[in-house]
Amino acid sequence: MSDATTSQVTALGAALQSVPRSGWHAATVAAVHRETPNASRLELDVDGWPGNAAGQHLDVRLTAPDGYTATRSYSIASSGSSTRVVLAVDKLPDGEVSPYLVDDVRAGDMLEVHGPLGAFFVWAPAAQTGDRRPVQLIAGGSGVVPLFAMASAHAEADDPTPFRLLYSVRTPDDVYFSEELRGLSDASAPLRLDFVYTRRTPDGWPAPAGRITREALEAAVIPAADRPRVYVCGSTGFVELVADWLVGLGHDPRSVRTERYGGT
Amino acid sequence: MSFITRGFSGRSRDRDERLPPGQTLVSDFPVLSAGPTPEVDTADWEFTIRTEAGVHRWNWDEFMALKIDDVDTDIHCVTHWSKLGTNWRGVSLDTLFEDVETEQEYVMAHSYGGYTTNVPLDELLDGKAWVAFEFDGEPLDPEHGGPARLLVPHLYFWKSAKWVHGLVMMDQDEPGFWEQNGYHIHGDPWKEERYW
Numbered sequence: 001m002s003d004a005t006t007s008q009v010t011a012l013g014a015a016l017q018s019v020p021r022s023g024w025h026a027a028t029v030a031a032v033h034r035e036t037p038n039a040s041r042l043e044l045d046v047d048g049w050p051g052n053a054a055g056q057h058l059d060v061r062l063t064a065p066d067g068y069t070a071t072r073s074y075s076i077a078s079s080g081s082s083t084r085v086v087l088a089v090d091k092l093p094d095g096e097v098s099p100y101l102v103d104d105v106r107a108g109d110m111l112e113v114h115g116p117l118g119a120f121f122v123w124a125p126a127a128q129t130g131d132r133r134p135v136q137l138i139a140g141g142s143g144v145v146p147l148f149a150m151a152s153a154h155a156e157a158d159d160p161t162p163f164r165l166l167y168s169v170r171t172p173d174d175v176y177f178s179e180e181l182r183g184l185s186d187a188s189a190p191l192r193l194d195f196v197y198t199r200r201t202p203d204g205w206p207a208p209a210g211r212i213t214r215e216a217l218e219a220a221v222i223p224a225a226d227r228p229r230v231y232v233c234g235s236t237g238f239v240e241l242v243a244d245w246l247v248g249l250g251h252d253p254r255s256v257r258t259e260r261y262g263g264t
Numbered sequence: 265m266s267f268i269t270r271g272f273s274g275r276s277r278d279r280d281e282r283l284p285p286g287q288t289l290v291s292d293f294p295v296l297s298a299g300p301t302p303e304v305d306t307a308d309w310e311f312t313i314r315t316e317a318g319v320h321r322w323n324w325d326e327f328m329a330l331k332i333d334d335v336d337t338d339i340h341c342v343t344h345w346s347k348l349g350t351n352w353r354g355v356s357l358d359t360l361f362e363d364v365e366t367e368q369e370y371v372m373a374h375s376y377g378g379y380t381t382n383v384p385l386d387e388l389l390d391g392k393a394w395v396a397f398e399f400d401g402e403p404l405d406p407e408h409g410g411p412a413r414l415l416v417p418h419l420y421f422w423k424s425a426k427w428v429h430g431l432v433m434m435d436q437d438e439p440g441f442w443e444q445n446g447y448h449i450h451g452d453p454w455k456e457e458r459y460w
Binding site for chain 2: 021022026059061062063064065068069070071072073096100104105106109110111112114117118119120121236239240243244246247253254256257258260
C-alpha cells in the first residue's frame with residue numbers, strides 16, 4: 001500500500017472504513033441461468049472475496065488463449081460477507097464481454113474479478129448508519145441490479161426504513177429478480193414496488209406501455225417533503241431525465257445518488 | 265495472477281497503441297456522475313482560483329476574452345472506456361495561472377453541485393490542462409460538464425471536473441469526492457491507477 005493510499009483511508013469517515021478493500025480475485029462460476037430473454041444471472045464463488053456492501057460493483061477480466069484481455073464493470077446483485085457473489089448481466093448488441101457472460105459461460109469456468117468497488121452508491125441498514133430517512137430506488141432496465149442488492153439487504157436486516165422501488169422495464173418478461181422481488185415485497189421490512197412498462201404491459205395493466213412521465217414519476221416516488229434518499233440507476237438518458245425531474249419536484253440534489261451503465 | 269477463461273476469444277487483436285491497459289474504445293460519449301446534473305447559467309457563472317494570498321476571478325465574458333486553445337486529445341474513463349482524437353476548445357491553465365503567485369503545490373477543483381477532485385499543480389501546467397467549454401465544435405452539453413469543465417486528459421477522466429467553478433490551492437494533497445469513494449488519489453491511466 002502506498003503512502004498516498006494510507007493517507008486517503010485516514011481521511012475517510014468511520015462509516016467508509018467498513019467498506020472492504022478491493023483486490024483481484026479468482027472466481028469460479030458456480031451457477032448460471034437465464035434471467036430474462038436477454039440476460040443471465042451468474043453466481044460466482046470468489047476466492048478470498050472480503051464481502052461487499054449493497055450497491056457496490058466489480059470489474060470482470062477475461063483472458064483469451066493468446067493473452068488478449070477485456071475488462072468490464074458490473075454491479076453486484078448480492079451483499080454481505082459471503083464469498084458467493086451474484087451478477088446479472090444484460091447482453092449488449094455489439095458487446096464483447098456481455099455476450100460471452102450471457103450465452104457462453106458455464107458452471108466451472110474461471111474468470112478474474114476485481115473488487116468490491118465504489119463507496120458512494122451504497123446502502124447499509126439504519127442500525128449501522130443511523131440514517132432513518134426513507135429510501136426511494138429508481139431503476140431503468142438492468143439498472144435494477146445494485147438496487148435489488150439494496151432491497152435484499154434491507155429485507156435481510158429486517159430494517160424498518162420505508163423502501164420503495166420504481167422499476168422501468170420494457171416488458172414483464174424483462175423483469176430481473178421477478179420472484180425475489182415479490183418475496184421482498186412480502187417480507188416484514190417495508191418495500192413497495194411500482195412498475196412502468198415501456199414496450200408491453202401485463203394483461204389488465206391500468207396504464208398503456210410507454211416511457212415514464214414526470215407525472216408517473218411524481219405519483220410513484222416518496223414525496224420530496226419526506227426527505228428520502230434516492231438512488232437512480234439506468235442508462236444515461238434515463239438517469240438524466242429522472243434526476244432532472246426529481247430536482248424539479250423539490251428533491252435535494254445532494255440526496256439523489258446516480259449510477260449509469262455505459263455504452264459498452 | 266492471470267489465467268485463460270475457457271471459451272473467451274474476444275474481438276479485436278489490432279489493439280490501438282494509444283489505448284491504455286484495461287481500456288476499450290468507444291464511439292459514443294458515456295457519462296459518469298454521482299448525482300443530478302446541475303443547471304449553470306453562463307450569466308451567473310464564475311471561475312475562481314484561491315491561493316494563500318487571495319482570490320482571482322473571471323466571469324463568463326472575462327473568461328471568453330482569454331486566449332483560447334484548440335485541443336485534440338485522447339480521453340480515458342476509469343470505467344474502462346476511452347475515446348481517441350477528441351476535439352475541444354478551452355482556456356489553458358497556463359493562461360489562467362499567468363498572474364497567480366502561489367507557493368502551494370496542490371489543487372482541489374470545486375464544481376457547481378459540490379463535486380471535488382484533487383490534482384497536483386504541476387500536472388495542470390505546461391500544456392497539460394484546460395477549462396474547456398466546447399466539444400466537437402458545439403457548446404459543451406450540461407451532462408458532459410457544460411458550460412465549462414476541467415480537461416486534464418493525461419489522467420482518468422473523473423479528474424476533469426464537470427461544471428467546474430474554481431480551484432483552491434492546498435499545501436498538501438487531499439482526496440476529492442471520488443478519491444474518498446474508491447478511486448485512486450492520482451489516476452494515471454497508463455499505470456492503471458484506478459482504485460484505492
